[in-house]
Amino acid sequence: EPFTNSRSLTVEALCAKAHFRCGHASGGCQVRMPVVLLPWHEQQCMYKPMKCFMGRVWSDCRWQGREVQWKEHLEEQHDDRLFRSSSADLEWNLGTRRKPLTGYYVFQAHDEMFNFYEIHDRQRVLFTMTCTSNRRDSKYNFAYEVTVLLPDNEALSMTQKFPVHSEYDKDILMEGTCVSIPLTELNRFLDQDKVLHYRVSVLAVKSPRRAKPPRQNLPQPADLEQAPNGGVNVKSVPTNMII
Numbered sequence: 001e002p003f004t005n006s007r008s009l010t011v012e013a014l015c016a017k018a019h020f021r022c023g024h025a026s027g028g029c030q031v032r033m034p035v036v037l038l039p040w041h042e043q044q045c046m047y048k049p050m051k052c053f054m055g056r057v058w059s060d061c062r063w064q065g066r067e068v069q070w071k072e073h074l075e076e077q078h079d080d081r082l083f084r085s086s087s088a089d090l091e092w093n094l095g096t097r098r099k100p101l102t103g104y105y106v107f108q109a110h111d112e113m114f115n116f117y118e119i120h121d122r123q124r125v126l127f128t129m130t131c132t133s134n135r136r137d138s139k140y141n142f143a144y145e146v147t148v149l150l151p152d153n154e155a156l157s158m159t160q161k162f163p164v165h166s167e168y169d170k171d172i173l174m175e176g177t178c179v180s181i182p183l184t185e186l187n188r189f190l191d192q193d194k195v196l197h198y199r200v201s202v203l204a205v206k207s208p209r210r211a212k213p214p215r216q217n218l219p220q221p222a223d224l225e226q227a228p229n230g231g232v233n234v235k236s237v238p239t240n241m242i243i
């Protein structure tokens, strides 16, 4: 059926050229794009509806809004878990473990924002950090360090250091790419109340690695990214860890 084929090709060609409004336009998004790229954009659109991620992790906030408004909400309501410095001393009560993702904090440092996650399973605890920059190679400029403190004797603390992940990374918990401590090893660091005391630091790395050159013949979503706006994205945490 040559007629039908050429007809549908024409429609496809037209759709590829026409620009459509983002599905979150009612929320304020001005983006228009070829229809094939819209799903990609809408998935990371700053105007998509969201629930407060602090509330989802800590179960103490019911805020709902647009991703673009969340940073302001974070600054107003979650000051206790938003650090405007590159280092913080934290406590984790392992006596009251509930779900795999038990803790979530945000660091504002080095002119970037970083998500820090505290996770456990039956064998170990994991700590991982992502850079929220829209430029996916920004992560190469940073490392994070977790020091597990021994109560009353900091000299016997234990430190692990890893490169910061990007929110675009597929697996931010991959073995060997984040801080991982077996529970058996962790026990001696817990105080009488089963509380773990630890220190987190975000470090600027002096010799950043070069990002790979872009592939030649594929459209590069990176070229179409919106300007960085300092938003905090939470795309890379598997949702089954939060619920």
Ligand SMILES: [Zn+2]
Residues within 6 Å of the ligand: 022, 023, 024, 025, 029, 030, 031, 041, 042, 045, 046, 047
């Ligand atoms: Zn949009």
Ligand SMILES: [Zn+2]
Residues within 6 Å of the ligand: 052, 053, 054, 055, 061, 062, 063, 073, 077, 078
């Ligand atoms: Zn909140």
